[in-house]
Amino acid sequence: MTSAYRPPRDAFWFARTRTYTLFVLRELTSVLVAWTIVFLLMLVGALLGGTFRDFTALAAQPWMIALNVVALVATAFHAVTFLNLAPKATVVRLDGWRVPAWMIQGGNHSAWLALSVLIAYFIMRSP
């Protein structure tokens, strides 16, 4: 029907409700995930290229620290949301009993914690 009214695109849809905004924030964490990888590549490059000292100097720049604080918040936010949503795609059934979402989420978060501790241990262990 030609007479039906088609509303124009709402350019600010993501600002309309809190949940849309949260969703967009969640998706935007990906930009900082990408940054984090770039930062790690710089670290690796510095280590292998013998410019580690320059790297630590750069990393200590206030703007760099600020950026990485944002990256920390973003990656942590990403981790929480991603691990919480994981049970949606995987329905685990044990003997017909559906494992409740909170158990899977709990498992995911424990794995995250354990792995983080392990990585930190290997990096900081004095030789």
Add this chain to the structure above:
Amino acid sequence: MIDVLIVGGGGAGLRAAIAVAETDPELTVAVVSKVYPMRSHTVSAEGGAAAVIGVGDTLDEHCYDTISGGDWLCDQDAVEAFVQEAPRELIQLEHWGCPWSREDDGRVAVRPFGGMKRMRTWYAADKTGFHLLHTLFQTTLKYRDIVRYDEWYVTKLIVDDGRVHGVVAVELRTGRIETIAARTVILATGGCGRVFPFTTNAAIKTGDGMALAYRAGAPLKDMEFVQYHPTGLPFTGILITEAARAEGGWLINKDGYRYLQDYDLGKPTPTPKLRSMELGPRDRLSQAFVHEQELGRTIDTPYGPVVYLDLRHLGEGRIDARIPFVRELCKSYQNLDPATDLIPVRPVVHYMMGGVHTDLDGATPITGLYAAGETACVSINGANRLGSNSLPEILVFGRRAGLAAASFAKEHQEESEHRAVRTQGDDERRRLERVRDGSGKGERIADLREEMQHTLEGAAGIYRTGGVLAAAVDTLAELRERAEDALVDDSSTTFNTELINLQELHTMLDVAQAIVACALNRKESRGAHQRTDFSVRDDSAYLAHSLVHRAPDGTPSVGLLPVTITRWPPGERVYGRD
């Protein structure tokens, strides 16, 4: 030219459509519905559908329960056909994917139901009608040949010389008024609960099909038998399914007393007993409520007197497993939790036993016109329908009507469009256009509707008397005239719902007149028809159906038609006594 045109996309209409499509893919079949098919009122049915499958149950017992439940006003050949085909239909639904609730071993589960001597009610939790309708609707999508006219409102049957030739319908979205020529028409438009003010029925249940047939010259049958369901939520009229009592719920009055024991319905037992107390038939339970009210043992609320339905002793677990929708409805619409609170309930208009007079194949006296579902009266429900008999009925007789119409259409392939299609179609179009142009300057549609509803409640409620009924005849006749000039604000051609509301008011007034005329004529008390001035059943004069025709001046004229009795001679209705 359409071979089989079905008016109504509820359970009966869709079942008929599939039957036609399956029997002969060559035939053209169309479903016209004023709402999208999955919005039809079948969607609201909660409790279940009865059919004999269990060991220990027999077809004869289902027949007997139905016939005694109907106070011997059922045609027994129809009941036998119905009971015999019901299991096959419910299994067919299963084969199409209906998510029936199951036993642990994978078989379909059954539950007890009011007035049934055995457990034979199949259920899909407490959303049986919902699952049934969606299964049917989704299955029809498989048949590309079924043409749908969604959101088209049929205003008239084109009939000439005792033979149907099609319909006139308004496409809501465009306002186009079209004639659709057809070899056969099946009416499957559902019930007419909206004639009353307080009902479980959806807004669309305005008795359109009954009025369409009635105006075209077909008789309506047993219109005085209107079923009150004993447990509706006050204000909204939302139904609390009988399954709530089948699972063990109690009806108690303001003193916490299970009052049904005072009305010859058996003695209270802690667990539900079939055909006893809360599992008695609906007519008797609703009548008991009125007596409680007269004794001052009901509870007053702003929306009228209520009693309580007590489910608390069932516990949360059982409620959630068997009747989760009851809990959901109570929480959302009444702000209470049946696991801990009493549910206020009162009798509410629920179902129309009467309807368009048909034979066992859904054929009406008008050639080529069929009817099925709640809009029809094949006479399996008699004076009182048993809960869970209606869903199998719409399937069994929907299919039968579909098959009969298909074979009729096949035999009349050579016929071409009849001239009445053009002439009657044009007249009807002009009439509707006049209404839409805002010619009416009188009262508001809603005011007229309310007046009609109150008249009906006052005259044709649970208890009736000759004097009040006679007065209602006059009120309704006068309302008819006033409705001719009702005010229509809306002159748009796009989705003009007010135009439709007015047509619905007209159909409801036709139906209301038929109800009152039949009730006035039946000078006895039987099933759902209780006359305070003739308080006993009178088989010598009234073991017969009421058949009402519309006289040329629009007034109803009532006659009687004998009941078909095969194997079950009339007897006393006994509940709660073995």
Add this chain to the structure above:
Amino acid sequence: MKRTIEPYLWLLFSGGGVAAALVLPVLVLLFGVLMPLGVIDWPTVEHLRALLDNVLVRAALLVVIVLCLFHAAHRIRFTSEELFGIARYDLLIAVLCYGGAIVGGVTGALLLF
């Protein structure tokens, strides 16, 4: 049947999501925040290089880098389309995003091996 590469992209995206969630926060926390702020000391070059000498560590790091880049690429592709309503340029955006991820992955591989 119409073939689509979406399932493969989605698997990479999901794998990347898990990898990013499990390892990135702790790495930024250490290298990006705590060490530059001096809360904890930088480990010695030798220690870190020794870690990298382990081929398993390097391989794992590469996997994390590639997956995370794909994760980011995938999300950036869809988010930009949704935010700016530019889904009609999907092909171009996809090429840019996944292309970027591939470039990053190759750089990582060259660095590490």
Add this chain to the structure above:
Amino acid sequence: MTDTEESVRQAAATRTIRLEIARYRPGQDSEPVFQGYDVPLTTDWAVLDGLNYVKDRLDGSLSFRWSCRMGVCGSCGMTVNGEPRLTCGTFLTEYGDGPIRIEPLKGFPVIRDLIVDIDDFLAKLSSVRPWLIREGEELPLTTEYAQTPEQLDAYKQYSMCINCMLCYSACPVYVLNPDFLGPAAIALAQRYNLDSRDMGDRFDVLNLEDAVWGCTFVGECTRACPKHVDPAEAIQRYKLTAALRSVLPWSKR
């Protein structure tokens, strides 16, 4: 619904709440305009009762769809104060002193006032083959296919969809791209995929860019759904199924 008792009506007449209703009359309005109406603020009234009050007493030309008034027919979905809701299950008292803004569901073309065009959804629904697909010999109509309560549970939740379209309206992907197959259609496809009696395969219609892969897991569909269908879960689960099938072509499900 019952008619309101006179006493209730009088008590209510003292308090009213304002409904700001979007009106769109093709041929008359070039875009929707808001029109305000005052209706009695009664505790038991749903937003739908307010709309019916307007239609019955104040302005008969207001158009909207409704039928069951018990949250099961799926026809009364509208945008109430910005959120997609079933108006028969949303109460006036939830909005304090008002006003309450009532608009048609977002994401669909508006036919008139509060009525939107949902034919597109019906076409999509048909496209996923939402019926039981069997191969080989059918059982006679005397026996049912066995299905244990656990097998029933596996798809039950996805069979609860009332086609109310709230999820479509809540999903930004659908609103931006009407070709997206969308939450309810995919959930219903999954309803049959996960049914132990079904032998069909809907991979060809689900494994498409505008089908499951169009979903970016906003999750609003699930939040909006009044029947707890959880379409977001249905979609993510099928993504996993489809992805596994793509890498392991021999595995069916």
